Amino acid sequence: MDWLIVKNDLKRNKVINMVLFMFMWFSSSLAVLSVIMAVQTITSISQLYKIAQPPHFLQMHKGEINQRKIDEFMSDYEGVTNWQTVTMINVYGDNITVVQKEKTYNLSDCRLDIGLVKQNEVKDLLLNSKHEKVTLHKGEIGIPVLLKEMYGMEQGDLVILNENDVRKAFVIKEFILDSQMNSPMASSTRILLSDEEFEELSGLIGEHEYLIEAYLIDSKEASSFQTAYENAELPQNGQAVTYTIIFMLSALTDMVTVFVLLLVSILIVIVSLICIKFTLMAALEEDIGEIGTMKAIGLNFADIRDLYLSKYRILAMGGAVAGYILALLISSVFLKHIYSTFGEMRMSALGLILSLVADFLVFFLINCYCKRVLKKIKKLTVVDALVRGIGFEKSKSPVKDGLHKSKKMTVNWLMGVREIYYKFNNWIIVFVVELIAVIMILVPVNLMNTFEAPEFITYMGSSLEDILIEVENGNNLETGYKKVKQVLDNEDTIKNYYEYRRVRVQTVDNEGEFVNLHIDCGDNGGNGLQYLRGKAPEGEKEIAISYLNANEIGKEVGDTIIIFFEDKELEFVISGVYQDVTSGGYTAKSKYGFLGAAAGKYSFSVNLTDKTEVERKADEWSKILGTGITVDPMEEFINQTLGGVVKQLRSIIFTIAILGVGLAALITVLFLKLRLAKDLSEIAILKAIGFSEKDIMQQYLIKIGCVSITGILAGILISNFLGEKMINAVLGITELGINKIELISNPVIGYIFCPLLLLAVILQISWSSLRTIKKYNIISIIKE
Incomplete structure (x- = not known):
């Protein structure tokens, strides 16, 4: 009997059930795909390292x-x-x-x-x-x-x-x-x-x-x-790198992709649950008389619940199986970068097992959520269902018309806006879906914008200037330094420039062990960086240390630190803790000169009076200074350093954007179909008292538009606030030297193009769905 009921329901509500199935399908697929990518990234690197055997410690040296x-x-x-x-x-x-x-x-x-x-x-x-x-x-x-x-x-x-x-x-x-x-x-x-x-x-x-x-x-x-x-x-005389940093830098690009896929997967699971709740409650409201009858003849709660639960179990099971198959079929596209970087390898058994676990968790979550929603049947009494006609929505307070108070607003606008104001819960699904669609699109886009922005250089141990010049360490280090100084001092297009000299000194950690400290010293040392705590050094006896160094030596802002230099003990106060990914993340900044210490590297950050000349000047200086000295416009430096991450992100953001807009459109259609079916009697009354079909369509369009705009604005706010928190939580795990970033948004995309595109699609799809109102016959509706 259960199977007969399920089969008939699947046939009767094909569109609704198909949409529900698709959401379960997509959520399962993305959950499986994100797990496969995470496992394959780690196992591929591990397999490569097992054979290639990179060093646990590497010291580069020129000379x-x-x-x-x-x-x-x-x-x-x-x-x-x-x-x-x-x-x-x-x-x-x-x-x-x-x-x-x-x-x-x-x-x-x-x-x-x-x-x-x-x-x-x-x-x-x-x-x-x-x-x-x-x-x-x-x-x-x-x-x-x-x-x-x-x-x-x-x-x-x-x-x-x-x-x-x-x-x-x-x-x-x-x-x-x-x-x-x-x-x-x-x-x-x-x-x-x-x-x-x-x-x-x-x-x-x-x-x-x-x-x-x-x-x-x-x-x-x-x-x-x-x-x-x-x-x-x-x-x-060169860069030193440890095994952990080698591993994390290798995995960074693909782990960013895993994070984005996992985020989208979680959001789609949430949308699926909202969609399930709405359709399930609509079905229960529609069958309130039948449920009351079943309770009256003695059927217990579990039997009644299982009649409804069976359909969603079948849909969830089908979605989980189809999602797993789809993920396996398209995984090669997403794993392409992993295999090209770390070598071809078969899907690991661990990846298959953990992805199955993720798929089962999605199914289990949907099943548990359905059971939770269906608990409402337990609270429904026979008297409420059959005598009083009260269903699951206990609050039946009418919307205050307020039409006599309308001075500037038309009747259609007033009726639409006032229903949203007084009965917002009836439209909450549209609000949440628009919110989630915006988060799905904006968080990955903002992450990509942040990696592309010149300001990201402040997370890499350097202030934001127009051009970055680095003198490579080696036998010609001092010669290269003098050449750069000569060029910059004789250049009249320069607004200002700052020079830094890297030296190595020693300090002690909390356990009294000696540790080395690599300090970039200069008059501008520490200025313009992203500080987690504190600020840049102001005096010569202040020093700023990187996040990883602060953890290594167990020091915080305001603590004193003893630096051993040329048989002297110098006492510095830690002014701030900043973020850095260069030199393994273990650096420091100071205005103190440390004269007499051998330089390990020189760098110059240059600002021009004319910003349009940056690329031309960088090319000109590069040719003059010759080999051994790198001259990069700051934007080009960021592009080449993080280009792989940005390219990988860009390849999936377009797909995610289409998925987000399509998701919002599909649920809006589904919602309107169910809402119109539920509001048949109200629509009939409106028609009977003289409202035209166009008026009724306009009222529904106003309701959808108002809720959508509210959801979009909420999505933008949450993307800017929670998006950073999610990304920073992931960064804290990586131990790359960056613990907290501020997402950089593109106002044109984030606040204009994306919201307008989403709103336009929603309104257009809503208008198309509302055309069915023209087919409604007042007489037949009243008879029903």
Whole structure:
């Protein structure tokens, strides 16, 4: 009997049931997809790392090295299981030309440091897409996937290296997976050559840079090892990176996508539950007499509940199964970036199991929610249902007409607005759906805008200026510094510029252990950054430290910190804690000069009097200063550093926007169909007293429009408020050095285009649905 009732109901309400099924289908599919992506991201990186074996600690160094001293330190340090020193030949994008069938270009606009390497023997291997160790022959070259994605290179393209009167041509044989330099945020990338040609070019072109790599028993001890390494006065003229930072930078792009998909999935589940509640309550109201009769003849609550619950269980089960199948079918599209970055691999068993668990949770949640809604049947009495005619809506207070008070508002507008004011609960579903649709669209869009905005540089340890100049560490560090100073001092287009010198000093943590502190010092040190607590240093004896450093040494704003420098103990007060992702997130800022300390890096932030000249000046200075010095407009710096994240986000935002608008339109249609069916008697009365069909349609359109505008405005407010909290909660887990960001919205998109588009679609779809009122016959309605 249950199956017969369900089958008849599915046939009778095809549109409503189809829409319900689609929501359950989409919510299950997105929940499964987000879990699959999260698991595959982690397992793919883990699988790559298992074979490639990146180091637990990496120190880059330009200049001469004493390998014997390095070997002695490594062998004496307890906890080191292996180590190696990898030689790289640093070249510049200007010296690399790519010849394709349709175009020829060089890599002069690439801000990544490019190093030529040969394959390692056992550890830190460069692999192909099948996780196989790449072996090249003479004339072949392996290009990192990172550069392939940036420039659209293909196998078989010609790569010409031209420097110091040395010209070599190579054919792209493989696109290599680099386990430690696969993100633009790593600032460096490696190109693989055959052993023979690497030895041939060594000493003829470029500058040698060394990767000093250590492998530890416990990778979590990398930070302690770094302190010991630096205190041993070993080569450290370059960036130091730990295993945790390597892993997080690798996963950042895809984890942002996972976050967006999971957010949309949760929102669609909420919409599904709202939709289920509305349709279920409408069905119960419609069947109030039958429910009262069943109670009168002795059927208990569980039996009556199961008659209604069976249909939703079938729809939820069908949606869960269809959602799981759809997620598996389209997962390859969303996993494409993961597989291209970390290599091809089969779907992991863990991913399949956890995605099934997520799918079951969606089904379980829908089932429990239906049971909760149907509890209302338990409170319904036979007398209320059959004698008094009172259903589940206990409040039957009429809407005060107030027509005699209308001075400026037309009757249609007054009736529509006053019903919304007095009976807002009857229209709450439209409000919530518009709100959720706006959140679905705006939070991902605002996140993308934030990554694209020049202001994001303030989360990367630098103030927002027009042009960023960095002098790369190496033998020519001081020469490069003098060249930059000379160019800037003789340039009349500059409004102002600030210079910073990075030095390394020591301090102690709460446990009395020595830790190293890398400080950017300069007159503008610490100004213009995003502070979690406190503010920029004002005096020379104040210092600002990064979020990760504050956690490392256990210090807060207002605490004093002792810095050991040239056999002196200097006392500083911590003025603020800021956010930074550069140098692994462990930095500090000060106005104190630390004269006498060796510089590890110089950087300049420049402001021009004419903002339209930024790109032209950056190109001009880049040519004058030559190799070894990077000159980037701040916008270009952000674009190349976070370009992968933005590209991935942009690819899914368009789909999410269509889904959000379509979701709102579908539920509005569903709601109106049910609302009109419920208001048949009221519509008949309005027609009988002289309101035209156009008047009635206009009243409903006003109601939908008012509720939609309210929902859209609420969605904008919540997106700006809760959107940041959700993203900051995720950032806090990553430990990337950013704990709190302020989302940057595009006013044109967020406050004009998106709301107007959504409102226009809703009103148009509502007008189309309201045309059915013309088919209503007053006589037949009154007879019913």
